[in-house]
Amino acid sequence: xxxxxxxxxxxxxxxxxxxxxxxxxxxxxxxxxxxxxxxxxxxxxxxxxxxxxxxxxxxxxxxxxxxxxxxxxxxxxxxxxxxxxxxxxxxxxxxxxxxxxxxxxxxxxxxxxxxxxxxxxxxxxxxxxxxxxxxxxxxxxxxxxxxxxxxxxxxxxxxxxxxxxxxxxxxxxxxxxxxxxxxxxxxxxxxxxxxxxxxxxxxxxxxxxxxxxxxxxxxxxxxxxxxxxxxxxxxxxxxxxxxxxxxxxxxxxxxxxxxxxxxxxxxxxxxxxxxxxxxxxxxxxxxxxxxxxxxxxxxxxxxxxxxxxxxxxxxxxxxxxxxxxxxxxxxxxxxxxxxxxxxxxxxxxxxxxxxxxxxxxxxxxxxxxxxxxxxxxxxxxxxxxxxxxxxxxxxxxxxxxxxxxxxxxxxxxxxxxxxxxxxxxxxxxxxxxxxxxxxxxxxxxxxxxxxxxxxxxxxxxxxxxxxxxxxxxxxxxxxxxxxxxxxxx
Numbered sequence: 102x103x104x105x106x107x108x109x110x111x112x113x114x115x116x117x118x119x120x121x122x123x124x125x126x127x128x129x130x131x132x133x134x135x136x137x138x139x140x141x142x143x144x145x146x147x148x149x150x151x152x153x154x155x156x157x158x159x160x161x162x163x164x165x166x167x168x169x170x171x172x173x174x175x176x177x178x179x180x181x182x183x184x185x186x187x188x189x190x191x192x193x194x195x196x197x198x199x200x201x202x203x204x205x206x207x208x209x210x211x212x213x214x215x216x217x218x219x220x221x222x223x224x225x226x227x228x229x230x231x232x233x234x235x236x237x238x239x240x241x242x243x244x245x246x247x248x249x250x251x252x253x254x255x256x257x258x259x260x261x262x263x264x265x266x267x268x269x270x271x272x273x274x275x276x277x278x279x280x281x282x283x284x285x286x287x288x289x290x291x292x293x294x295x296x297x298x299x300x301x302x303x304x305x306x307x308x309x310x311x312x313x314x315x316x317x318x319x320x321x322x323x324x325x326x327x328x329x330x331x332x333x334x335x336x337x338x339x340x341x342x343x344x345x346x347x348x349x350x351x352x353x354x355x356x357x358x359x360x361x362x363x364x365x366x367x368x369x370x371x372x373x374x375x376x377x378x379x380x381x382x383x384x385x386x387x388x389x390x391x392x393x394x395x396x397x398x399x400x401x402x403x404x405x406x407x408x409x410x411x412x413x414x415x416x417x418x419x420x421x422x423x424x425x426x427x428x429x430x431x432x433x434x435x436x437x438x439x440x441x442x443x444x445x446x447x448x449x450x451x452x453x454x455x456x457x458x459x460x461x462x463x464x465x466x467x468x469x470x471x472x473x474x475x476x477x478x479x480x481x482x483x484x485x486x487x488x489x490x491x492x493x494x495x496x497x498x499x500x501x502x503x504x505x506x507x508x509x510x511x512x513x514x515x516x517x518x519x520x521x522x523x524x525x526x527x528x529x530x531x532x533x534x535x536x537x538x539x540x541x542x543x544x545x546x547x548x549x550x551x552x553x554x555x556x557x558x559x560x561x562x563x564x565x566x567x568x569x570x571x572x573x574x575x576x577x578x579x580x581x582x583x584x585x586x587x588x589x590x
Contacts, residue, residue: 113585120565121558131260134330136276137323147284150385180243181507184499187247192495210245212320219313251495258482259333270478271421278414287312289403335555352488365484369497375537376473377506386510409463420475429480436472440534444527483547486554550577
């Protein structure tokens with residue numbers, strides 16, 4: 102990665118003052134302030150997923166079956182198709198002006214768009230035109246989230262100490278799935294309360310608005326936390342560097358990112374596609390699948406899904422810690438392998454239709470998702486150098502999510518409608534799991550080592566002294582990739 106530096110030059114030496122020391126309390130504050138954004142993003146996914154059939158009646162009541170549901174699911178897909186544009190703008194911006202500033206912007210846009218959906222006119226009021234403002238607000242959400250996850254993963258990975266990056270970064274996706282569970286719970290509670298008060302049509306009449314409007318108080322709290330998080334020490338070290346089109350370690354625009362890091366981008370795209378086809382099938386598509394293909398009610402689907410997601414969320418830090426011990430690549434292999442083995446049996450068991458069978462099936466489907474997402478925030482940003490990390494993550498993550506992840510509900514349902522085979526979602530996920538295994542063959546192990554282009558990050562001064570003392574014999578320390586070469590001749 103440092104082909105522009107003379108090969109004869111000696112590697113720069115680390116000194117104790119070079120090592121970044123981030124105490125545990127500061128790590129908790131930084132990661133907590135980042136998690137709230139992912140919570141809000143997935144809170145909206147939970148609402149939209151569990152209200153898909155209701156929103157079809159609200160916004161596409163004049164569209165005949167099965168096209169009405171597909172029109173609603175297309176709104177979900179559109180938000181993901183816009184994500185790359187958000188990533189292409191916000192990612193390089195985050196490398197230029199800082200992670201914290203862009204994360205504040207994405208949070209404000211996301212919360213505002215979610216709340217505005219709750220006051221939209223319906224098709225009963227303005228006809229088919231009702232779908233247009235819904236799509237526009239989903240596009241705003243998509244643009245903002247194009248910078249949200251790429252920025253959040255960049256942020257938490259840069260703030261986490263090298264030795265425990267898997268553990269600390271895994272908390273980001275705990276926020277994701279707890280947020281989805283919260284959205285699903287909000288829909289279930291709203292449905293139960295409004296139907297008991299106003300009858301079976303309550304959700305279509307007005308109840309669907311309530312979960313979206315909850316984004317107002319939640320968004321205010323999330324924005325407050327975003328204002329309190331500091332900039333990452335790694336960016337403060339590398340962020341002052343000038344852009345250099347010929348140096349892969351320097352800050353790059355979109356063209357430079359593709360030119361210098363195309364191999365890492367392809368690896369990232371394959372792993373993100375494998376992760377998110379499984380993840381969005383379990384979350385955003387599963388409510389529709391359970392209602393339409395299995396015959397489970399909206400509330401029963403939430404009752405089955407929410408506990409599974411909460412248990413899965415609780416397992417993520419444990420899996421993250423495991424990846425700190427055995428490496429990211431073995432954990433990714435477990436994820437992809439379990440997807441290939443478990444998903445067809447899970448979808449077959451789901452067809453039994455009883456609540457116990459659905460919960461068992463969801464637990465089986467959650468296994469690969471847990472192993473995938475637990476290490477996403479630690480493994481993916483480590484593929485790219487610090488100076489261009491936000492931008493490169495935005496490209497890799499959003500291209501994969503927009504083409505393969507967010508379209509999973511639409512493609513899964515379309516494949517079922519086309520073939521009549523209710524196992525098609527499982528086959529769809531398994532295809533990308535196989536591609537992920539191929540990508541692992543070219544992936545460099547990044548556990549326990551400093552991020553590319555960053556100085557070592559530890560939790561105590563004693564650890565900093567130990568890193569410096571063993572730098573000549575530690576294969577995990579490569580000073581030639583660190584900003585030492587820039588700071589010192």
